Amino acid sequence: xxxxxxxxxxxxxxxxxxxxxxxxxxxxxxxxxxxxxxxxxxxxxxxxxxxxxxxxxxxxxxxxxxxxxxxxxxxxxxxxxxxxxxxxxxxxxxxxxxxxxxxxxxxxxxxxxxxxxxxxxxxxxxxxxxxxx
Numbered sequence: 001x002x003x004x005x006x007x008x009x010x011x012x013x014x015x016x017x018x019x020x021x022x023x024x025x026x027x028x029x030x031x032x033x034x035x036x037x038x039x040x041x042x043x044x045x046x047x048x049x050x051x052x053x054x055x056x057x058x059x060x061x062x063x064x065x066x067x068x069x070x071x072x073x074x075x076x077x078x079x080x081x082x083x084x085x086x087x088x089x090x091x092x093x094x095x096x097x098x099x100x101x102x103x104x105x106x107x108x109x110x111x112x113x114x115x116x117x118x119x120x121x122x123x124x125x126x127x128x129x130x131x132x133x
Contacts, residue, residue: 035083047085051075052093054130065103069110077118087120095130 035049
């Protein structure tokens with residue numbers, strides 16, 4: 001079996017454990033859970049989570065734009081909820097082969113509708129052109 005093929009049989013969690021888990025020096029809880037935790041001051045921790053969403057992997061090309069915008073935030077809110085965190089900020093990470101301005105506007109509206117419901121600000125993130133299916 002080639003090394004490349006061996007990687008394809010590892011689950012996401014096995015891949016993280018094998019290649020990306022290291023002892024942490026400045027972090028309460030690092031790689032491998034729903035979110036990372038850092039101590040920001042006495043009695044206060046910050047939870048951070050980023051889930052990259054890729055067309056053809058995490059959503060279909062014909063996904064409703066508003067619903068997808070909602071999902072782009074919901075997957076991270078779910079991780080924060082699993083850690084008992086209260087969301088205040090969000091990062092957006094998505095790869096799209098192509099989209100027009102109208103579609104992007106509807107997607108953004110879905111994202112911000114959910115963000116407003118949770119009183120969370122968008123801080124930034126990564127939007128990139130992904131490979132078409």
